[in-house]
Amino acid sequence: GGGGSGSATQVALRFAPKVQGIAFSCAKTFSGVGSTSATVSPIDLRFYISNVRLVSVSGEEVPVSLDQDGRWQYQDVAKLDFEDGSGTCTEGDSETNTTIRGTVPEGNYNALRFTLGVPFDLDHIDAESDDPHGVTP
DSSP states (O other): OOOTTSOEEEEEEEOOOEETTEEOOTTOOEEEETTTTEEEOOSOOEEEEEEEEEEETTSOEEEOEEOOOSSSEETTEEEEEOOOSOTTOOSSOSOOBOEEEEEEESOOEEEEEEEESOOHHHHSOOTTOSSOOOOOO
């Protein structure tokens, strides 16, 4: 298994998006994109991921316990933000977040799995509750 002795270790999972094999940048125009070979100038690149797991060499999925930083990570959800407000990226600001931080049990891991998007229970407000919850970091 991936759990080892049960002691936790810090992890930093860095994301580096590419377009046609070229590092994403708000200052670049990308050609030959998609089935129509379109030319693309980015305006934004932000998204949420949840249910982040590392996969041990034996195939066991181990949840990453996300650091609760009050800005980019909340419960089991992390927001990744690659646009820096420069170039053609007119939809955002200069702040970026390209790394997810958390802890996992010590072990040997060789893969990463996650769900793209926010889980249903965090993405919908309970209209009957006095304490509605929704993810809006």
